[in-house]
Amino acid sequence: MTITQVPGTYNIVGSNQDKNGIAYKGVLELALNEHNRIVAKWLINDTQEQLGTGFFKDNILVINFNYKGEDTKLYKGVAVYKCITKDLLDGFWSEKHGNPLYLGEERCYRVSTQQRELVN
Structure with a gap:
């Protein structure tokens, strides 16, 4: 896989990232900037926006992310994805102040162009 296939x-x-591993759903938008670095934007449970930047090498995608919590504090972390195919990413993540005994997990399924047109 090449970096141009990731966006x-x-x-x-x-x-x-906790003992109960509370589930969530969302959308992840990946793009490339002028330096071929990854620019990421998550929308979790239709309410929480997270932003990040990262890089890609050997089918591994690493993104440093941040977001403002409900308490208005800035939270930071890192997400690591293995690119299983161009349409499937399997990853884990950790926040700086999260429970160090656990990792968050995430699976990402590419939305096809046809699916995006149906939504819009």
């Missing part, structure tokens, strides 16, 4: 829209299913 797109992905539906995500994940679990949080």
